Amino acid sequence: MTALPAAFTIGSTTAPPGAIASGALDIPARGAAPGASVPFTIVHGVSEGPVLALVAGVHGFEYAPILALQRLRLAIDPAALRGTVIMVHVANMPSFLGRTIYYSPVDRQNLNRVFPGRPDGTLSERIADAITREIVARATHLVDLHGGDGNESLRPYAYWITTGDPSVVEASRALALAFGLDRIVVDHERPTDAAASLYLSNTAMTRGRPAITTEVGGLGSASDAEIALVERGVSGVLRHLGMRDEGPLPLASPVWITRNVVMRASATGLFLPAVECGQTIAASAPIGRITDFHGRVLEEFTAPFGGEVLYIVRTPPISAGEPIGMIGAC
Ligand SMILES: [Zn+2]
Numbered sequence: 001m002t003a004l005p006a007a008f009t010i011g012s013t014t015a016p017p018g019a020i021a022s023g024a025l026d027i028p029a030r031g032a033a034p035g036a037s038v039p040f041t042i043v044h045g046v047s048e049g050p051v052l053a054l055v056a057g058v059h060g061f062e063y064a065p066i067l068a069l070q071r072l073r074l075a076i077d078p079a080a081l082r083g084t085v086i087m088v089h090v091a092n093m094p095s096f097l098g099r100t101i102y103y104s105p106v107d108r109q110n111l112n113r114v115f116p117g118r119p120d121g122t123l124s125e126r127i128a129d130a131i132t133r134e135i136v137a138r139a140t141h142l143v144d145l146h147g148g149d150g151n152e153s154l155r156p157y158a159y160w161i162t163t164g165d166p167s168v169v170e171a172s173r174a175l176a177l178a179f180g181l182d183r184i185v186v187d188h189e190r191p192t193d194a195a196a197s198l199y200l201s202n203t204a205m206t207r208g209r210p211a212i213t214t215e216v217g218g219l220g221s222a223s224d225a226e227i228a229l230v231e232r233g234v235s236g237v238l239r240h241l242g243m244r245d246e247g248p249l250p251l252a253s254p255v256w257i258t259r260n261v262v263m264r265a266s267a268t269g270l271f272l273p274a275v276e277c278g279q280t281i282a283a284s285a286p287i288g289r290i291t292d293f294h295g296r297v298l299e300e301f302t303a304p305f306g307g308e309v310l311y312i313v314r315t316p317p318i319s320a321g322e323p324i325g326m327i328g329a330c
Contacts, residue, residue: 008044008051008084010134015044018078025130033123034106036094038130041069041087043076049083050241053139054234055131056088058112058146058200059102060095064217065145068230075231076238083243088135091200094123101149102322112144115203116195132203141175142204142211143237145230148218148277154311155278156229157183157257157328159213161190164205171210177250178240179214179233183310185257185328218277219314257328259305264323265290267298271318273325275309282306287325290318305329 004017013023025038054072056065069087076085090096091111098105109124116136117128136142148154160176162169176184191198194206204211214233217226232248239247265271273288275281287301287309307329318324 004046005044005048008042010040010042010086010138013040013042015042017044018046019044020073020078025134027123027126027130030120030126034094036123036127038091038093038127039089040135041073041089043073043078043081043085043087045078045081045083045243047082049081049243050140051084051086051138052237052241052243053086053088053135053142053204054145055091055135055142055200056145057090057092057096058144059149060090060092060097061099061101061150061220062147062217063220063222064147064226065214065230066090066096067222068145068227068234071227072231072234081243083241085238085243086135086139088131091131092127099150101151112200113198115197115200131200136200136204136207136209139204139209141237141241142201142209143175143179143234144200144211144213146213146215147226148215148311150220151313151315151317152218152311153277153314154215154218155183155309156181156216157185157310158215159185159187159201161187161202161205161211163188163190163192165208168205168208168210172205172212174240174250175210175212175237177254178236179212180236180248180251181214181216181229181233182251182254183257183308183328184254185260185310215311218311255330257310258330259307260310260326260328261304262323262326263287263301265299265318265320268319269293269298270316271313271324272316273312273314275312275325277309277312279309280307281309281327288312303327
């Protein structure tokens with residue numbers, strides 16, 4: 001019989017070994033800018049092991065992961081767990097309650113572009129700073145759980161970041177396989193500067209923690225199948241990390257998406273897609289078009305190479321500079 005681990009504390013919330021405790025990071029108001037609350041749960045096991053951070057709701061309109069963590073909170077038994085799971089239920093509460101895509105309704109910033117954040121910055125920067133200090137710093141591994149945003153129809157996939165420390169990159173690759181989504185986008189272009197990591201998963205990796213980003217769900221929906229896919233992914237990671245005995249085995253042969261493009265609007269108006277997510281398309285195939293408010297075509301999109309539509313915008317509003325979709329190929 002090994003000795004029980006010490007209690008696990010985040011802020012004023014403490015989980016004894018073999019117990020679950022929930023609390024929130026409190027981001028105070030600053031001058032005229034409001035504050036925010038970041039609810040979390042600690043599931044603390046009965047022996048030493050990895051500390052896995054599962055973060056949902058960095059984008060508050062991405063519901064499948066948020067609902068999956070509500071189920072996982074009840075499903076992970078601390079008495080049968082080695083190590084600790086930290087769940088961040090909704091990282092971006094202003095975006096969740098405000099029902100905004102991409103940006104915070106408070107400061108119009110994208111939380112997943114302001115990491116590692118600043119303690120004296122905008123609300124998004126202060127949320128990022130709190131997550132970096134209180135969650136990333138306490139974790140050994142991290143999964144940033146996303147989906148298609150409220151305007152995006154998405155085929156599930158994971159991102160594997162290849163930049164940075166080779167051992168962290170290799171361990172992150174194993175996390176992607178363990179999560180089990182059958183498309184893995186190989187991302188060679190993330191920053192390696194820990195002081196300007198921008199993305200949450202990158203913030204973990206530049207601090208020596210293996211991490212992945214996963215994408216499941218979209219268009220503001222969260223079907224049982226989508227929620228189950230996230231739960232299954234987490235179960236695979238728990239098994240892979242030796243935190244639980246049960247769980248699915250890592251994927252033996254995913255499709256590695258080695259080439260991808262995010263197509264962006266150069267006009268503002270109505271976007272009308274010509275493809276579905278998951279559709280296989282040939283080079284030069286029509287992807288969609290933007291019209292003005294009188295029906296005049298402003299921009300037409302065609303595929304720069306043949307591949308698969310990983311996500312496509314399926315609601316009409318589009319502003320210049322915003323993505324209209326992503327195409328991946330092997
Ligand atoms: Zn997202």
